[in-house]
Amino acid sequence: MRVRSASAPPPGRTVNEDLVFRAGPLVGVLDGATVPDGFDIGCVHGPQWYVRHLAARLGLAEAARPAATLVSNLAAAILAVRADHGGQCDLDHPGTPSSTVCLLRDGGDQVDYLVLCDSPLVLETGDRVDVVSDDRLAVSTASLRATAAELPESTDPETRFRYAVTVQRQWMNRTHGYWVAAADPDAAYHAVVGTVPLRGPDALRRAVLLTDGASAAVEEFGLFDWVGLLDLVTAEGPGALIDRVRAAERDHPDRRRRHKPADDASAVYCEFTRLDDNGA
Incomplete structure (x- = not known):
C-alpha cells in the first residue's frame, strides 16, 4: 500500500481540527467537531486535542491487537481517550469533544474499512468506483432544518443558529440520530464497516479517505464526480484536491451548507499493487 496525504486548515486559521495518520497497515482521517463561539463543551480540552489523542490511541490499539476488528479497536481507543481526560471534564456533556472517523487497514489478502459520521471513503475495486458513506448526520441535519423552519419568522439568525446547535447536540450518539467518536465507546459499533x-x-486498486472539507468538491461544489475526484488525486496528489476546494470556496461562498465559509480539509490516497492468486 502506497500512501500520500494532505491536510490543511481553512485560510486565515492556524489550527487544524482534522488529522491524518498512519500506524503500520492502518491509515485514517479524523475530523474534530468545531465548537461554535459561545458554546460550552464541558471539557478543558478541545477538538484538536481529541483527534490527536484518538489517533494515538488507535495506533496503540492496532499495535496491541492487530487481529482485532476495526470496530473493536476504535471502541478501545475511545475508551482510552475517555481516561486521557483525567477526570477533569464532564464527559456526559452534550458538547463533549468528538470526531468523525474514516479508517482503512491493509490485511495482505484483503482491506478492512470503517466509516463513522461524514468522512467518506472512495474505493476503486475492479472496474467500479464506490463511495462508503455514513449519511446519518445529513439526515439529522435535514430534520433539524425542518424543525427550525417552525420557529417564528421574526426569529433572528443568531437565535436560529443557537437553537440548531442545541438540538443537533441532543441527537449525537442517539438512536434515530447520528453517531460519532466522542466519549461513548458504543459509538464504534454503529460504524459502517466492510472488507x-x-x-x-x-481487487482494490485505489482508495481515498476524505473529511467533509475535502469531499465538498463533489458533495457541495459539484466540481466533478467521485471518479473524477479519484483521478485528480491519483494524477496530481491530495493537495491538488484541497486547492480545488479552496478555489471553489472563494468563488462560490453561497454553496456552503454549513455555518463556516471554509473548513479544514484532508485527503489520504492509497494505491495497491494488484496480487495474483499466488501472492505475486
Whole structure:
C-alpha cells in the first residue's frame, strides 16, 4: 500500500481540527467537531486535542491487537481517550469533544474499512468506483432544518443558529440520530464497516479517505464526480484536491451548507499493487 496525504486548515486559521495518520497497515482521517463561539463543551480540552489523542490511541490499539476488528479497536481507543481526560471534564456533556472517523487497514489478502459520521471513503475495486458513506448526520441535519423552519419568522439568525446547535447536540450518539467518536465507546459499533479483496477481478486498486472539507468538491461544489475526484488525486496528489476546494470556496461562498465559509480539509490516497492468486 502506497500512501500520500494532505491536510490543511481553512485560510486565515492556524489550527487544524482534522488529522491524518498512519500506524503500520492502518491509515485514517479524523475530523474534530468545531465548537461554535459561545458554546460550552464541558471539557478543558478541545477538538484538536481529541483527534490527536484518538489517533494515538488507535495506533496503540492496532499495535496491541492487530487481529482485532476495526470496530473493536476504535471502541478501545475511545475508551482510552475517555481516561486521557483525567477526570477533569464532564464527559456526559452534550458538547463533549468528538470526531468523525474514516479508517482503512491493509490485511495482505484483503482491506478492512470503517466509516463513522461524514468522512467518506472512495474505493476503486475492479472496474467500479464506490463511495462508503455514513449519511446519518445529513439526515439529522435535514430534520433539524425542518424543525427550525417552525420557529417564528421574526426569529433572528443568531437565535436560529443557537437553537440548531442545541438540538443537533441532543441527537449525537442517539438512536434515530447520528453517531460519532466522542466519549461513548458504543459509538464504534454503529460504524459502517466492510472488507474488500486484494486478489482477483474485484481487487482494490485505489482508495481515498476524505473529511467533509475535502469531499465538498463533489458533495457541495459539484466540481466533478467521485471518479473524477479519484483521478485528480491519483494524477496530481491530495493537495491538488484541497486547492480545488479552496478555489471553489472563494468563488462560490453561497454553496456552503454549513455555518463556516471554509473548513479544514484532508485527503489520504492509497494505491495497491494488484496480487495474483499466488501472492505475486
